[in-house]
Amino acid sequence: xxxxxxxxxxxxxxxxxxxxxxxxxxxxxxxxxxxxxxxxxxxxxxxxxxxxxxxxxxxxxxxxxxxxxxxxxxxxxxxxxxxxxxxxxxxxxxxxxxxxxxxxxxxxxxxxxxxxxxxxxxxxxxxxxxxxxxxxxxxxxxxxxxxxxxxxxxxxxxxxxxxxxxxxxxxxxxxxxxxxxxxxxxxxxxxxxxxxxxxxxxxxxxxxxxxxxxxxxxxxxxxxxxxxxxxxxxxxxxxxxxxxxxxxxxxxxxxxxxxxxxxxxxxxxxxxxxxxxxxxxxxxxxxxxxxxx
Amino acid sequence: xxxxxxxxxxxxxxxxxxxxxxxxxxxxxxxxxxxxxxxxxxxxxxxxxxxxxxxxxxxxxxxxxxxxxxxxxxxxxxxxxxxxxxxxxxxxxxxxxxxxxxxxxxxxxxxxxxxxxxxxxxxxxxxxxxxxxxxxxxxxxxxxxxxxxxxxxxxxxxxxxxxxxxxxxxxxxxxxxxxxxxxxxxxxxxxxxxxxxxxxxxxxxxxxxxxxxxxxxxxxxxxxxxxxxxxxxxxxxxxxxxxxxxxxxxxxxxxxxxxxxxxxxxxxxxxxxxxxxxxxxxxxxxxxxxxxxxxxxxxxxxxxxxxxxxxxxxxxxxxxxxxxxxxxxxxxxxxxxxxxxxxxxxxxxxxxxxxxxxxxxxxxxxxxxxxxxxxxxxx
Numbered sequence: 001x002x003x004x005x006x007x008x009x010x011x012x013x014x015x016x017x018x019x020x021x022x023x024x025x026x027x028x029x030x031x032x033x034x035x036x037x038x039x040x041x042x043x044x045x046x047x048x049x050x051x052x053x054x055x056x057x058x059x060x061x062x063x064x065x066x067x068x069x070x071x072x073x074x075x076x077x078x079x080x081x082x083x084x085x086x087x088x089x090x091x092x093x094x095x096x097x098x099x100x101x102x103x104x105x106x107x108x109x110x111x112x113x114x115x116x117x118x119x120x121x122x123x124x125x126x127x128x129x130x131x132x133x134x135x136x137x138x139x140x141x142x143x144x145x146x147x148x149x150x151x152x153x154x155x156x157x158x159x160x161x162x163x164x165x166x167x168x169x170x171x172x173x174x175x176x177x178x179x180x181x182x183x184x185x186x187x188x189x190x191x192x193x194x195x196x197x198x199x200x201x202x203x204x205x206x207x208x209x210x211x212x213x214x215x216x217x218x219x220x221x222x223x224x225x226x227x228x229x230x231x232x233x234x235x236x237x238x239x240x241x242x243x244x245x246x247x248x249x250x251x252x253x254x255x256x257x258x259x260x261x262x263x264x265x266x267x268x269x270x271x272x273x274x275x276x277x278x279x280x281x282x283x284x285x286x287x288x289x290x291x292x293x
Numbered sequence: 294x295x296x297x298x299x300x301x302x303x304x305x306x307x308x309x310x311x312x313x314x315x316x317x318x319x320x321x322x323x324x325x326x327x328x329x330x331x332x333x334x335x336x337x338x339x340x341x342x343x344x345x346x347x348x349x350x351x352x353x354x355x356x357x358x359x360x361x362x363x364x365x366x367x368x369x370x371x372x373x374x375x376x377x378x379x380x381x382x383x384x385x386x387x388x389x390x391x392x393x394x395x396x397x398x399x400x401x402x403x404x405x406x407x408x409x410x411x412x413x414x415x416x417x418x419x420x421x422x423x424x425x426x427x428x429x430x431x432x433x434x435x436x437x438x439x440x441x442x443x444x445x446x447x448x449x450x451x452x453x454x455x456x457x458x459x460x461x462x463x464x465x466x467x468x469x470x471x472x473x474x475x476x477x478x479x480x481x482x483x484x485x486x487x488x489x490x491x492x493x494x495x496x497x498x499x500x501x502x503x504x505x506x507x508x509x510x511x512x513x514x515x516x517x518x519x520x521x522x523x524x525x526x527x528x529x530x531x532x533x534x535x536x537x538x539x540x541x542x543x544x545x546x547x548x549x550x551x552x553x554x555x556x557x558x559x560x561x562x563x564x565x566x567x568x569x570x571x572x573x574x575x576x577x578x579x580x581x582x583x584x585x586x587x588x589x590x591x592x593x594x595x596x597x598x599x600x601x602x603x604x605x606x607x608x609x610x611x612x613x614x615x616x617x618x619x620x621x622x623x624x625x626x627x628x629x630x631x632x633x634x635x636x637x638x639x640x641x642x643x644x645x646x647x648x649x650x651x652x653x654x655x656x657x658x659x660x661x662x663x664x665x666x667x668x669x670x671x672x
Contacts, residue, residue, distance in 0.1 A: 036438050087622050092579075094437055095381045099575060100621050102568055106614030113607040222564050226449045229442045237438065263457045270446040270453075277443065278431050 004259055007137040012252030014143040015212065017150040020247035022205040022224070023231045024157060024240050025198035031174040031238035032194040035085065035097035039105040041225025043199055046108055047073055047206020048216055049116055052123050062125050062207050063145075069203040077199025080104055081192045105221065112218035120215035123207065146208035153204050154244065157197070161240075170194055174238060223266075230269040234276055339492075346484050355480035357597050359552055362487035364593040366545045368573045368585040369494040373501060374538035375571075376580040378531055379514030380433065383567045384444030385542050387451045390561040391424050392417035392543030393550035394461050397469040400551075407472045410551055411486055414544045421543020422536045429535040433528060436517070448562065455558035466557035469550055483552045490548065494541045499582045501534075510534055514580070565610075569596065572617050578627025587629060592616075 026040045037043075047069060054065035084100045127141040161167040172180040173190050181187050209224070210216060231250055235242035250269055258265035342362070346355045367389065375382045395417045400410050432443040455461045474482060501507040509530045512520035521527050550556050573592050578584025592613075599609035624631045 030438075036442070084618055084622065088625070090625065092625065095379075095441075096621055096625060098381070098438070098441060099571060100618060102571075103614040103617035103621065106568065106617070107611050110607045110610035110614065113610070222449075226445055230446060233439055233442045264453070267450060267453050270450045273446050274431055274443065274450075277435060277439070 003137050005256065008255040008259055009252055010137060010139055011143060012255035013248050014139070014147040015255070016248030016251035017147040017154075018205060018208045018212070019227065019231060019251055020244040021150040021153050021201055022209075023228050023235070023243040023247050024154060025201035025205075026228055027232045027235065027238055027240055027243045028157075028170075029195055029198035030232065031240075032170055033085070033097075033191050034094070035101070036229070036232075037101050037195075037198060038098060038225055038229070039080070039101040039108065040198070040202060040228055041223070042105040042108045042112075042218070042221030043073065043076075043202040044206045044209055044224050045216060045218060045221045046112065047203040048123065048210030048213075049112060049121075049206075050203065051207040051210055052121055055123055055125060062123055062211070063149075066204060066207060069207065070200050073203040074196040074200035077196035078192055080199070081195035085195065086188065086192070105225075109218050109221060116218065118217055118219070120217055121210075122213070122215045123210035125211065127211070140212070142208075142211040146212055149204055149208055153201060157201070157240075160197075166190075166193070227266075227269050230273045234273055342488060346481050350477070352480060353601075355484055357594050359480055359483045359487050360549070360597060361590060361593040362484065362491045363545045363549050363552075364569070364573065364589040365491040365586055366487065366494040367542050368570050368577075368589045369491070369498050369582075370538045370541035370545070371570050372574045372579065372581075372585040373494070373498045373541075374534045376574055376585065377501065377507060377510040377514065378534055380436070380531065380535075381441050381571070382444045382535075382538075383441055383571065384428075384447040384451075385538070385570055386562050386564070386566045387428070387444075387447050388421040388425060388539040388542040389546030389549070389566065390451055390455065391421045392546035393556055393561045394455065394467070395420045395543070396547035396550055397467045397556045398460060400470050401467075406470050407474075408482060410470060410472070411482075411548075414486070414490070414547050417547035418540040418542075418544035421546070422540040424543075425536045425539035426532070429532045430528075433531045433535070448564065448567065452558055452562035455562055461556075461558065464558055466555060466560075468555055471554055472551075480552075483548065486548055487545075487552075490541065490544055494545075495582065495586055497537065497541070498585075501537075502582055506530065506533070511580070569593075569613075572613065572620075575617075575627055576620050578629035578631075581627070581629050584627050584629045588627075 022040065022044055026037055029035065029037050050069045050072065051062045051065050054060050054068065055062045058065070084104060085097055088096045088100060090096075127145045131138045131140045132144070159167075161170060169180070169185045169190050172183070172185055173187055173194075177187055180190075213220070227250075231247045232243055234250070235246040250272065253272070254265050254268045257268050345358055349355065349358075367385065371382065371385050374380065392414075396410070396413050399405070399413050399416065405413060428447055432440055432447070435443065456464045461467065472479075472482070501510070509520065509525045512523070512525055513527055513531060517527055546561075550561065569592070573588035574585045575588070576584075576592055577586065577588030596609055596613060599612060603609070620627070626634075
């Protein structure tokens with residue numbers, strides 16, 4: 001039992017790193033553009049399928065494949081922003097952008113079904129079938145590689161946000177869009193690139209998800225987005241550090257519940273969401289009250 | 294949509310100069326009694342819907358009819374809450390599915406068969422309404438994005454519960470009783486019950502929109518804090534709208550499950566259902582009475598037809614998404630409100646031109662006074 005719990009906590013923390021990365025993209029986009037990209041889930045699945053295709057048909061290592069998929073997803077993000085998000089203005093922008101993202105998600109899902117069918121596939125590579133033995137428990141290599149990749153991507157994201165001029169512009173836009181515009185920041189450009197970055201992280205997230213999830217279909221996007229939204233809302237919208245902590249907490253809790261109640265473990269996310277928001281509507285790490293938004 | 298045809302005629306007449314003003318006059322006078330025209334249109338629509346299964350007797354057509362009317366009921370009910378109050382719910386499938394599962398379980402336990410099952414529909418609505426109270430009390434504390442996400446969370450909790458609870462039969466699902474109607478007119482009882490629920494749903498929206506309660510809801514949509522400051526008790530108002538909406542949605546879900554004759558978790562709690570409802574509401578015009586009806590009447594048969602063309606329905610998904618994007622970008626407020634704005638602006642342009650020419654050549658009523666009720670009439 002003890003080793004089972006230890007194993008669950010280790011898997012929860014490692015898996016949480018990957019969710020943290022995907023959620024970071026979501027929360028970054030929310031902070032800068034004030035929209036919820038509900039297509040994030042299906043974009044992760046798209047990233048997973050791209051990595052799957054690269055490893056299956058081009059016979060490339062999925063890690064090397066990221067060199068292709070990350071810029072590809074970045075460009076896709078730019079296109080989605082430019083065509084469907086940028087034209088939406090006015091009082092109803094909140095709901096309109098949400099629905100536009102949903103529509104994009106539907107289209108991507110339909111295309112994935114057409115191309116890959118509805119059967120389960122999974123990414124296989126040198127790290128997906130082996131594990132290492134530390135102390136008392138076994139850790140799958142795919143979890144370690146996934147966590148490592150997520151950590152590197154998060155570090156890059158952090159450096160970009162806090163050590164570059166562009167990152168300064170992003171943070172300024174997050175704080176106050178009109179003020180950012182007044183001091184000469186090209187808010188449209190910042191928004192486009194942020195959306196691109198938020199989408200690009202799904203290439204990495206998707207590759208890891210495809211390797212650790214033990215099989216995915218185009219339908220997996222719904223499960224993913226609901227978890228990601230739960231993490232982002234629980235953490236408090238726009239808080240990247242909060243998303244990281246919350247992601248790890250939630251996946252660990254899920255892994256622990258999974259030991260004795262495997263059927264209900266997924267409900268941990270939603271139950272926590274509902275309970276915590278009744279007590280603290282701003283989320284765990286939210287700075288501004290959600291009610292006042 | 295019918296209202297935009299005279300508008301196009303009017304524009305063509307207006308641009309060809311003073312000689313065409315006569316035509317403009319006839320169009321204007323025909324539009325001078327929008328209320329009468331609206332009532333006539335309504336009677337024709339109801340008659341057309343009522344006689345539809347008698348004219349088109351093949352099973353596919355009446356099948357489309359039943360499902361479409363169920364969607365009319367649900368979209369109007371969804372709009373009654375989300376459209377009027379501005380709280381976008383992506384979790385109405387929870388109420389739909391609750392009503393559906395209640396009907397299946399109750400019919401089995403209490404031995405209801407054939408037409409008597411229909412008596413369970415109001416009860417199914419009531420159960421969905423009761424479920425809506427705690428869900429609303431929690432979710433309506435937060436606004437905007439967070440509210441949407443909580444409704445999505447509700448949806449997934451409900452789906453998970455349906456797949457794991459004993460009462461819903463878990464993932465193997467349940468089968469409602471099969472009525473012993475004659476094969477050739479099997480769909481007709483369902484059709485007329487669906488029509489009743491749809492009519493009730495639309496009538497309720499219309500009544501609410503004209504009432505003080507509807508005004509309070511729209512005040513909340515426009516600025517909740519200011520509405521509260523003016524004395525609107527926001528929580529009871531929002532919650533009542535949600536409960537009413539859940540009641541109708543639950544009834545519709547119960548009817549639907551009896552009609553299709555099977556209840557599986559993935560099927561009864563379907564994320565695409567939520568999306569389709571929202572899309573139909575947006576397509577016609579959020580917060581209007583006629584808009585959601587138009588959206589359901591146009592989009593649901595289209596979706597059903599597309600699904601017939603291809604068994605797996607993925608093209609329908611792609612097309613639906615694309616259509617959704619087109620509506621959002623080009624008709625951001627929905628077909629009816631955008632159409633009404635278009636009509637009003639054309640009328641105003643013609644009125645301006647006419648006054649510049651020194652009065653209308655044919656004696657017609659003041660154009661400026663007509664444009665307002667006509668535009669308002671589409672709401």
